Amino acid sequence: MTDNCLVITGELIRAPRYRTSPGGIEHCQFWLSHRSHQIEAGLSRSAQCSIGVVASGQEFRQELLPLSMGCQVRVRGFLQTQRSRNGESKLILHAQQIELLS
Template sequence: MLNRLQLTATVEREAELRYTPAGLPVLEMWLKHQSRQREANLERDVACEIQAVLIGKQAPQWGGKLAGQQVAVSGFLAQRSLRNPRLVLHIEHVEFVKG
């Protein structure tokens, strides 16, 4: 069983909406996260950039609206493809973070 990942991040950029050969809409984006976390009873700064993808009926509704925005996303991690082991966050839920 895969655990769901939750992340608050800024959408650094998003690619143009595209479609798979099966006709599924796909929206790829790159997220930048920065926060302060507690580890071993010590505070530490955490920063990362991660590639993410939104596939399915949500992709067209979010396309062109996310770049530069701070969002809260949840989903799961999976390798990019059978031949590419790089991890990609597969977003299942996205919402804007009110700042």
């Protein structure tokens, strides 16, 4: 299987953190909160979630500079499990495209 693609819009709920890995790759991490109404089984329902996003590489430098808490963005990328230091697993969206909406 090769399909692993997610497109989601939302609001930044944590200020972006910028860092450079020991290998020299630039990373930006932020949390996105999504809220919408979706149709399921013919009925409207509220959908909400929060997800961590990582954007890696210099190609995102210009796109990420205006990001701040409260910004609305659309992110397209793939999901990957990340383990925290205490062993918890969580899904992280690895951005391949970021569009600033506001």
